[in-house]
Amino acid sequence: MIDVNQVKNIIHKTPARQNQVCFRADIRSKPWGVSVNLYPTLELYDQGRTVYSDASGVYKSMVFHTGMAVGCLEDWAQAQGYRFEYLADVSDLVRNKDHMGHWLMEQLEPMLGHVVAWVEQQRLTNDLFKNYYYEVGKCHRDMTLLFESMYNDLALEITSSTAGIGNMFWDKNGQPVSRRPQEVAIHRELRGWMANKLASYNPRQSQPLLELYDLFISILDTGARPDLSQAQDFDNDVIRINIYE
């Protein structure tokens, strides 16, 4: 098991501008290792005693030192033989659906019981369930594995009806139709459900998740890669990393 206090110590020992605090961090122990979130901030730097004429420029220095902390954690993790995963780069998440799936799974894990209940309810009322489950299985591999381990009878049903699912993507003339509108519809529905569930969470934690999900849906819908080169709203920067045993 990864020692969370050691992780805390590595973060604390990272060199910082004038030895001040440049970010907040939270560390969570997980069955597979450790999850760390880092939030660059000016709030703690110099205990707020200085008023900056260029707060945006100084904030970039906070982000720089947050990057240093991540670099130190990565170096330490690799020296221990752990796998290190950095999740904050939106463009990387968008390019790698499996990566997005794992990250999304991580966020949904506490609420998994509600997800399963929703799926089961949909199952009896429309074919959207089969489509959703198939698409979830394709795009979110980890979620499928967890579903299968909890609901073996559902997994068997999906396996046996693979041919039927395939037909859902052909029109009455036997011509293939794009899966994309169905994928988008499923994810929009799930996004609405997630927003309701996350309403009681700290917006600093929930908002980036929802924004990333919107980005993912937007790319599914339009096929266009968004421009990520513009300056971000720096109040919402959060860097997430996972360290696996």
Place this chain on the structure above:
Amino acid sequence: MSNRWETFSHTQRNFDLSRPVPRQLELELITIAESARSNLLVPLFIKDPELIEFIYDQSVIPTVDSYKLEGYIARKNSQLMAPMLFGMLSYLGTDQSTQHHFTAGRVYSSVGLTALRFGCRTGFCICFENAPVEVELRRRGLISENWGFCSLPLLSIGYGQPDKEYNWCDDINRAIPGPEKQSADNYIAVI
């Protein structure tokens, strides 16, 4: 196992200028830094003693920060007088996102921790006048017109003087203690 993560220091006020950075270390650092080269970030290594002294001459601890330093005295930043200075320079032509500052941070930590593996010490300095240094770097052909420091520090690398503490300043003949960092509990939560 090396405890370099615990000894990675923001401050080293004196360096043994008679001891250059080992060539093998220099090559490793170049490899690390070059892997991060992009259209927004370029690495820069400085070993020319004359240029390093010029940069040192542009560093005066701002009086606005004087209240942070117990026993503050006007001085230049002796951390810059090192065998090697490293920095990542940014493209000035567009309003960049914070992403490349984050990327630079990861590179600096990789460079610094690698230096520690070779027994070197590290110091960081952002308190130097960027404009005259950038002009000088351009005059020497080391950077192009649209590149600058953009809130990124210089990282000093070298061997500390063996008979002196990290905070001893040869130029003013006294030790300058650094500020104490807040307790980790104040900003790091274990949930």
